[in-house]
Amino acid sequence: MITHLQDTLTLNNGIKMPGFGLGVYKVENGETVVNSVKTALKHGYRSIDTASFYDNEEGVGQGIKESGISREEIFITSKVWNEEQGYESTLEAFDTSLKKLNTDYLDLYLIHWPVKGKYKDTWRAMEKLYADGKVRAIGVSNFHVHHLQDLMKDSEVKPVIDQVEYHPHLTQAELREFCEKENIQLEAWSPLKRGKLLDDPTLTQIAEEHGKSTAQVILRWDIQNNVVTIPKSVTQERIIANADVFNFSLTEKDMGKINALNINSRAGTNPDSFDLK
Numbered sequence: 001m002i003t004h005l006q007d008t009l010t011l012n013n014g015i016k017m018p019g020f021g022l023g024v025y026k027v028e029n030g031e032t033v034v035n036s037v038k039t040a041l042k043h044g045y046r047s048i049d050t051a052s053f054y055d056n057e058e059g060v061g062q063g064i065k066e067s068g069i070s071r072e073e074i075f076i077t078s079k080v081w082n083e084e085q086g087y088e089s090t091l092e093a094f095d096t097s098l099k100k101l102n103t104d105y106l107d108l109y110l111i112h113w114p115v116k117g118k119y120k121d122t123w124r125a126m127e128k129l130y131a132d133g134k135v136r137a138i139g140v141s142n143f144h145v146h147h148l149q150d151l152m153k154d155s156e157v158k159p160v161i162d163q164v165e166y167h168p169h170l171t172q173a174e175l176r177e178f179c180e181k182e183n184i185q186l187e188a189w190s191p192l193k194r195g196k197l198l199d200d201p202t203l204t205q206i207a208e209e210h211g212k213s214t215a216q217v218i219l220r221w222d223i224q225n226n227v228v229t230i231p232k233s234v235t236q237e238r239i240i241a242n243a244d245v246f247n248f249s250l251t252e253k254d255m256g257k258i259n260a261l262n263i264n265s266r267a268g269t270n271p272d273s274f275d276l277k
């Protein structure tokens with residue numbers, strides 16, 4: 001279990017990744033994303049999650065540069081978007097992301113969604129990028145168990161990670177069990193359900209008992225469940241507070257109560273009903 005903001009988990013290809021990071025979906029390119037990234041890095045974050053779809057890779061790159069922290073200390077994730085999928089187009093999309101991020105390698109590159117008929121060719125391109133040493137690890141996002149099984153049956157490299165929607169209302173039991181068995185790390189997107197969980201009475205009560213906020217309780221629950229978490233905020237105080245979750249522990253009883261909040265409810269789209277053509 002990670003015990004500090006900069007602690008790392010070891011992925012199935014042996015590389016290390018921080019268990020906690022900053023998400024930047026819907027963070028405007030330019031000053032807003034530059035400042036969010038700089039604030040996070042200044043306060044100990046070492047992992048940033050972006051995507052070509054977020055249209056802010058330039059700002060992320062600029063924030064990293066202006067932070068003065070060396071590139072090797074920072075773990076950068078980006079993702080290939082649905083329209084970019086396919087063998088050649090993924091290689092091109094990757095190069096575009098590198099240029100925008102102003103870096104010569106990525107730490108982690110993900111297939112953003114399992115586009116039917118495309119994700120296997122996309123994966124072959126990811127395997128090439130990995131073999132060529134342009135990316136330290138490759139993984140997927142929004143893959144259900146059946147997508148993972150389909151991908152893995154004819155691929156050489158196993159995904160290191162599956163980044164999916166995960167929070168107390170969506171605990172992904174089947175996927176978690178599968179990933180644990182296959183040594184694929186689970187990573188939580190929308191860990192705070194985009195703010196929709198923060199008034200939950202069970203979480204509020206647990207938060208009061210620990211002298212913490214509900215957001216901090218949720219993020220601590222991720223960590224204790226061994227799920228990588230990447231809360232997004234553009235608000236300086238929240239970026240700092242969200243990471244202040246390494247000085248308390250939830251009890252087994254707290255964990256049980258939070259696990260029991262699952263209602264299989266999503267803030268985003270179910271990968272099986274997304275129009276992924």
Ligand SMILES: NC(=O)C1=CN([C@@H]2O[C@H](COP(=O)(O)OP(=O)(O)OC[C@H]3O[C@@H](n4cnc5c(N)ncnc54)[C@H](OP(=O)(O)O)[C@@H]3O)[C@@H](O)[C@H]2O)C=CC1
Pocket residue numbers: 022023024025026049050112141142163164188189190191192193194195198213215216230231232233234235238241242268
């Ligand atoms: N792979 C995928 O398909 C997806 C990946 N992601 C990734 O996951 C990241 C996180 O998910 P996201 O959807 O952004 O949602 P989150 O669950 O991280 O919630 C973000 C929202 O919560 C608010 N917030 C953050 N911290 C606090 C706090 N302490 N108290 C109150 N409100 C708070 C933020 O407001 P404010 O910013 O105003 O402070 C923002 O409105 C994304 O940014 C992205 O990197 C997300 C969706 C899909």
Ligand SMILES: O=C1CO[C@H](CO)[C@@H](O)[C@@H]1O
Pocket residue numbers: 025051053112267268269
């Ligand atoms: O990363 C993402 C951010 O959120 C979007 C809207 O839910 C998703 O479609 C996308 O995958």
